[in-house]
Amino acid sequence: MSILDDIVADTRELIAKRKHQTPLAELKKRPLFGDHEPLSLAEALKQRGMSFIAEVKKASPSKGVIRDPFQPAQIAQSYANHGAAAISVLTEPLHFQGSLESLAWIRAHVPDTPLLRKDFIVDPYQLVEAKAVGADAVLLIATALEAGALYDLHAQAEELGLSCLVEVYTHEDLDKIDFDQISLLGVNNRNLHTFEVDIANSLDIFQHVPRSVGWVSESGLSDPETLVRLRQNGVNGVLIGEHFMRADDPGQALTDLRDAAREIAIAQQQ
Template identity: 40%
Template structure:
């Protein structure tokens, strides 16, 4: 949620101007009252929801519950009906990224402006939390689901993302490459000024990428769903991962309507029920799911969820953005690594991969695919940068 400072604040507090507030008293309402409350604290018509039993009984034929403008997530259906607010669910599962902004002191009207003292309860603690709060605000402006459903029939058929990774690994003997089409990042700023997403995607494909990842977040990564759609309609054959901060099932349908073949779910943000529920929706739509983890707690949570085929290990701490590729090796040790091998789950190494030695290190740890963005996009020729990254030409076998 955007805020504008208008005065020099005392420690831990500052006066700000904001557009709306989600009052703390609504956050703690029991589930039976929650459905009639809007994010602005106003009463609204109740949202139609299925029961927990109905949700758990569906598999490939997921019965998505929605009103005309909202898909109900599993957390809404399950935990809130059990009397838990979402912050309690996140805390129980060790999720530090809070999902609801704008708590704390009430608003004060002065002329045309609304003022509020900012404190720990309504100020993002790190960049990922800020991104998630802003994403929540963006979703209030989305198309109604009924309109979105009409566009799904025009979307190109989904392609086999997992199959493409397996085929590349079997042919090359090195981790399959998911090359990322990314213009900027919050930590590095603009990575490439002469950014042409279609030409970059084609260069990656020519030089051995098995799949592509396309950043769709506009505010922090200067990406867009238009880039995803343009790459898909330009004749690029590589399956496409929609790299978005997904917090609502509606976003999955939107990604599919734009031609996505796979989506990213971040365990640091999503409770287990949402990951499970969204995975079922993706199965219904023919989408692959890459579930991203950062630590042992998240890895254990994801391994407890049925139907997981792809696990991404991000070596970047999303709270402080520090990178350590030994994180991949640590998370694949012992029993966790054995479970992954038994289930034939593809592990994708993410972040901090710049040299052939880095690729070899994560490969030896058990990684069969890598997702690489910055070390390629900053090359003069991003496509030819793939050979430098792997220490050899991997395009001949793809």
């Protein structure tokens, strides 16, 4: 079993408890469920050049606590002020120390930037949760889902107005996906078993994904040279968390990385 299997098993147990504590009908009565018109993640990633999905993350299974003290709304505001195309918010509580409350706080402070609920979505209940706290998009991990479940969750998310970033780890994951139905595909660069980052493998996977779908590279990204390489190979966006979380000012770290990548790209063209 991989760490993903463990997290999914824990997630299913948590969902069963939350369904009992907060019935679906109660979630749908919350103001944000009806009042917030979700922003399009795909449209946000169409800006010229490389788009950044900047992540708000306190901890991870492989690295432990990454940022302490952890002030999610302040971090998200910094990202928005420095031009993040979207903000990813970890809401998984046991392994990443995330929470839905963090996403709700961020929504209140950052109204105009798309928010991605990054969690291990295995049940339609979680989609309603996401909308009820003001999320605009959800992550769907193909590795964690059967093809039928992936299709159903994607369709149900769209019915709620939520965008979907479908994430894969391997070539085999691509067999689960109907590319006519999705707008964004993310490739996670990290091996689930070794935690090693392999950009070359990710780029190879992208070459089997239609250009009609937006490409997002995820995990283990921190140097401008890699960003330039990704962009030159057709990648539209990057999702970066730990590199920014370890900086004194996460938003400034975003600007610094983007500017450094731009300078390298310009120098290569001369």
